[in-house]
Each structure stands twice: as structure tokens, then as C-alpha cells.
Amino acid sequence: MSGLAVSATINGDEVEYLCQAEETLLDVLRNRLGLTGAKEGCGTGDCGACSVVLDGKLVCSCLVLGAEVQGATVETIEGMAKGDTLHPLQTKFLEHAALQCGICTPGFLMAAKALLDANPDPTEEEIRFGLAGNLCRCTGYDKIVRAVQAAALEINGG
Amino acid sequence: MYYERPETLQDASRLLAETKGTAYILAGGTDLLVRAKSDHFEADLMVDIKSIAELRTVHHTAEGFAIGAAVSCADLGRHAALKAAWPGVVEAANLIGSAQIQSRCTIAGNLCNASPAADSVPAMVAAGARAIIAGPAGMRTVPVEAVPVAPGKTSLGQGEIVATIEIDNRPPRSGDAYLRFIPRTEMDIAVVGAGVSLTLDETGTIQSARVALGAVAPTVMLVAEAADAILGTRLEYAALERLAEACSAACRPINDKRGTVEFRKKVAGVLARRAARIAYDRSRGA
Ligand SMILES: Cc1cc2nc3c(=O)[nH]c(=O)nc-3n(C[C@H](O)[C@H](O)[C@H](O)COP(=O)(O)OP(=O)(O)OC[C@H]3O[C@@H](n4cnc5c(N)ncnc54)[C@H](O)[C@@H]3O)c2cc1C
Ligand code: FES
Ligand code: FES
Numbered sequence: 001m002s003g004l005a006v007s008a009t010i011n012g013d014e015v016e017y018l019c020q021a022e023e024t025l026l027d028v029l030r031n032r033l034g035l036t037g038a039k040e041g042c043g044t045g046d047c048g049a050c051s052v053v054l055d056g057k058l059v060c061s062c063l064v065l066g067a068e069v070q071g072a073t074v075e076t077i078e079g080m081a082k083g084d085t086l087h088p089l090q091t092k093f094l095e096h097a098a099l100q101c102g103i104c105t106p107g108f109l110m111a112a113k114a115l116l117d118a119n120p121d122p123t124e125e126e127i128r129f130g131l132a133g134n135l136c137r138c139t140g141y142d143k144i145v146r147a148v149q150a151a152a153l154e155i156n157g158g
Numbered sequence: 159m160y161y162e163r164p165e166t167l168q169d170a171s172r173l174l175a176e177t178k179g180t181a182y183i184l185a186g187g188t189d190l191l192v193r194a195k196s197d198h199f200e201a202d203l204m205v206d207i208k209s210i211a212e213l214r215t216v217h218h219t220a221e222g223f224a225i226g227a228a229v230s231c232a233d234l235g236r237h238a239a240l241k242a243a244w245p246g247v248v249e250a251a252n253l254i255g256s257a258q259i260q261s262r263c264t265i266a267g268n269l270c271n272a273s274p275a276a277d278s279v280p281a282m283v284a285a286g287a288r289a290i291i292a293g294p295a296g297m298r299t300v301p302v303e304a305v306p307v308a309p310g311k312t313s314l315g316q317g318e319i320v321a322t323i324e325i326d327n328r329p330p331r332s333g334d335a336y337l338r339f340i341p342r343t344e345m346d347i348a349v350v351g352a353g354v355s356l357t358l359d360e361t362g363t364i365q366s367a368r369v370a371l372g373a374v375a376p377t378v379m380l381v382a383e384a385a386d387a388i389l390g391t392r393l394e395y396a397a398l399e400r401l402a403e404a405c406s407a408a409c410r411p412i413n414d415k416r417g418t419v420e421f422r423k424k425v426a427g428v429l430a431r432r433a434a435r436i437a438y439d440r441s442r443g444a
Contacts, residue, residue: 045255058257059261068184130257132344
């Protein structure tokens with residue numbers, strides 16, 4: 001198959017793939033690498049369901065070309081749990097019922113982790129602004145905010 | 159489509175100039191890659207400018223700030239000196255989109271996308287910012303307001319790239335601000351935006367002023383009459399009234415589902431006076 005050869009580090013693993021120039025990182029993750037955690041809600045940067053961390057920065061993978069990732073580091077939801085041990089955010093999302101259909105959840109978890117990595121003790125307002133790029137049609141957001149607050153408390157040893 | 163990632167401005171410019179088909183500059187991609195999904199979009203080439211080292215930094219010199227075209231808005235928000243000198247410009251840049259969008263979007267992309275509602279543009283115009291443009295014939299400098307010429311259209315020629323946005327250092331007693339009106343609290347397109355930049359003398363009298371409006375005409379507007387209305391004043395009530403009237407009178411907005419002509423005119427005046435108030439307080443160090 002023809003295409004651009006790209007090598008990148010994805011969830012700590014060296015990965016090589018071929019992709020077309022117009023293919024997005026989201027398409028590459030889902031269709032070529034079998035990493036289907038990131039979801040396509042809109043494809044236009046509005047819903048955040050496709051959120052991943054690219055070179056340490058939270059991005060919408062639907063607005064990144066697969067070719068742009070050459071030499072970069074990508075973290076996806078698949079790398080969040082360490083083996084069988086869930087990340088505190090994942091545990092708190094379950095405990096607080098912060099998901100219903102679950103399609104938004106991988107994106108919310110990636111965005112919430114990026115938020116807490118940058119700001120370990122956010123106010124409720126900071127959480128709501130920090131997650132404004134993620135849409136959820138089911139939960140009404142409150143449970144998500146509570147879960148993030150609880151996770152922050154746990155991570156900070158509270 | 160071809161994707162290229164040159165490492166120098168010269169290579170980027172040459173790639174763009176030599177292509178026979180449609181070529182686009184790819185900065186953060188938060189406008190371009192959205193457009194790329196529409197059916198009638200066609201590109202033969204995208205030239206990614208994020209690997210050009212000189213476009214990836216903010217230089218602070220004795221003259222001012224040189225902001226590389228590939229610097230993300232999130233990085234501008236982390237630049238302490240720029241934020242201290244030009245809080246309005248940085249606030250405007252940081253209003254764009256969500257955390258995800260901030261990681262990628264640039265003010266040069268915001269400018270070159272040429273949307274009438276681009277948030278950072280009125281703030282840059284109020285700040286007197288300049289675009290340094292690299293092209294096949296060398297470099298040229300224009301005021302940022304000369305870049306967008308119509309919705310979605312710029313004055314850039316084939317092979318030309320906005321390399322840097324330059325903004326001067328601040329004299330003492332100066333301040334700027336940008337405010338926008340959106341129907342929601344986050345993640346929306348400006349119905350009106352207003353940027354104001356002021357410098358005061360020792361007595362608190364306005365010595366110089368620039369007022370710019372967004373989303374009320376096909377391109378950003380620098381409203382000289384609005385600046386004149388507050389020059390020589392200490393922004394008393396009457397001066398603010400005249401500022402608001404001048405802004406409302408200057409607007410040439412459209413009617414759409416997001417706001418009527420009448421509403422936009424009114425809000426332009428209201429936002430300009432609020433932004434002027436903030437800029438004034440900042441100038442006094444209040
Ligand atoms: C969910 C979402 C929310 C958004 N919210 C806002 C908002 O609140 N306010 C707002 O103003 N905008 C908003 N935008 C639009 C967009 O994010 C901004 O306009 C952004 O600043 C574009 O920058 P970019 O670097 O991503 O540009 P790109 O998409 O890379 O480029 C935009 C255009 O400019 C050209 N271009 C880019 N860089 C250069 C250069 N250096 N020289 C010459 N041409 C160049 C490109 O070819 C393209 O035509 C939003 C977009 C999304 C997807
Ligand atoms: S799928 Fe990327 S933001 Fe919605
Ligand atoms: S749980 Fe269904 S969209 Fe969020």
C-alpha cells in the first residue's frame with residue numbers, strides 16, 4: 001500500500017504506520033491501529049470525544065493529520081489504566097456514575113487528566129471551563145464534575 | 159493531496175509558490191482541517207509550518223514582541239512578559255475555542271482565516287500589531303488589519319506566509335482589553351467583539367487610543383472616530399457615551415440568527431465602553 005510512513009510513540013510503544021496525507025490522527029488510531037477508545041462525535045473540534053494528548057498537549061485527534069504525528073508522542077485512553085489498575089479518574093467516574101452511554105467518556109477522561117496534570121486542585125469553575133471542549137448528551141455534566149473533584153481529592157492524598 | 163513539513167521559511171514559500179494546484183498553509187489546523195471535511199473542499203498540498211524553528215518562539219526584544227506564526231494560543235497564555243504588556247491581546251487569543259483548540263490554534267491562523275468574527279484580531283488591531291510576511295520576493299511588513307480583505311479572503315499573494323506578528327513594547331501608563339459577546343459562556347463565535355488600547359499621561363488623561371471592532375462588518379474595523387471621542391479625556395461618563403455612539407455608528411453588521419443589525423450596533427457600543435473602562439484601569443495600574 002502506498003502512503004506516508006510515520007513513526008511515533010503511542011502509549012509508550014514505538015509504532016509505525018502508513019497513512020494517506022488527508023487522514024486524521026483519529027482515523028489512524030481507530031482504523032489502522034485498532035485503538036478505538038477515541039470516538040468520532042463530530043469530526044469538527046466541537047465535542048472532544050476524540051481527545052488525546054499529543055506531545056504533552058490535549059488536542060482533538062480529529063483536527064490533527066496522521067502525518068503530523070511523525071516523531072511525536074501520543075497518549076490515548078488505552079494507556080490510562082496501568083495494567084489492571086484503573087486511574088483514579090476512571091475509578092471515580094464509575095463510582096459517581098459519570099457516564100451513561102459512554103461515548104463521551106474516553107474524551108472526558110483524557111481532558112480531565114490533562115486538567116489535573118496542569119492544575120491538581122481546580123475549583124468547580126475551573127473544572128467546568130477546563131472541560132468545556134467536551135460534550136455529553138446523557139449525564140448533565142454534574143456527575144462528571146463531581147467525579148473529577150473526587151479524583152483530584154484522591155490524587156492529592158485527601 | 160500532498161503533505162509537506164519544511165524546516166525553513168524559504169522552503170515553505172517555495173513549495174507554496176511552485177505548486178500548480180491549490181495549496182494551503184497548515185498551522186494549528188483548527189480552521190483548515192474543519193474546512194477540509196466539507197465536500198467542496200479541495201487541496202493538492204498542505205504545507206505544515208510547525209517544524210520551522212523560527213516560527214515556534216516568542217522573541218522579546220528592546221523594541222517589542224515577535225510572535226512566531228506557529229506558537230499556539232495556549233503558549234501565549236503562558237508567556238508572562240507578553241501577558242503583562244498586552245493582557246487584552248492574550249485574553250483574546252485565549253478565548254478561542256476549548257483547551258483542545260488552544261493547544262493548536264495560532265493568532266496568525268486566526269488572522270489569515272479572515273473570519274469577520276476572529277477573536278484575536280480586534281485586540282491585535284487595537285494593539286497596532288504588524289504582520290511580517292515572508293514570500294518569494296522577500297519580506298514585507300503590513301499592519302494586521304491589511305491582511306483580511308473580505309470574509310475568507312486575504313491580501314497574501316501565492317507563496318506568502320505570515321511569519322511573525324510584531325507588537326511594540328508598552329510605554330508607561332498603558333493598557334488594553336478585549337471583550338466579546340456570545341450567547342453562551344464558552345465555545346461560541348463572537349456576535350460582536352471590541353478591542354481597546356490606551357496610553358495615559360501623568361494626570362490620567364488619554365494621550366493615545368485605538369479602538370477596533372469585530373463581527374460587525376466584513377472585516378475587522380479600526381474606528382478612528384471612537385478613539386478621537388476619548389482622546390484628551392479621563393474617560394468620564396460623557397466621553398464613554400461618545401465612544402459608544404461612535405462605535406454603534408461605525409458598524410455595518412449583518413442580520414442573522416445570532417444577532418440583528420440593531421442588536422449588534424447597540425452591543426458594539428456597550429462592549430467598547432466596557433473594554434475602554436478595563437483598559438483605562440489597567441493603564442492606571444488599578
Ligand atoms: C471548536 C472550535 C472552536 C473555535 N472557537 C473560536 C473562537 O472562539 N474564536 C475564534 O476567533 N475562532 C475560533 N475557532 C476558529 C479557529 O480555532 C481560529 O480561527 C484559530 O485561531 C485558527 O488558527 P490555526 O492555527 O488553527 O489556523 P489553521 O486552521 O491552520 O489556518 C487557518 C487559515 O489560515 C491560513 N494560515 C494559517 N497560518 C498562516 C500563516 N502563518 N500565513 C498565512 N496563512 C496562514 C491557513 O491556510 C488557513 O486558510 C474555533 C474553531 C473550532 C474548531
Ligand atoms: S470528534 Fe473530534 S471534537 Fe468531535
Ligand atoms: S454518557 Fe452519553 S454522551 Fe456522555
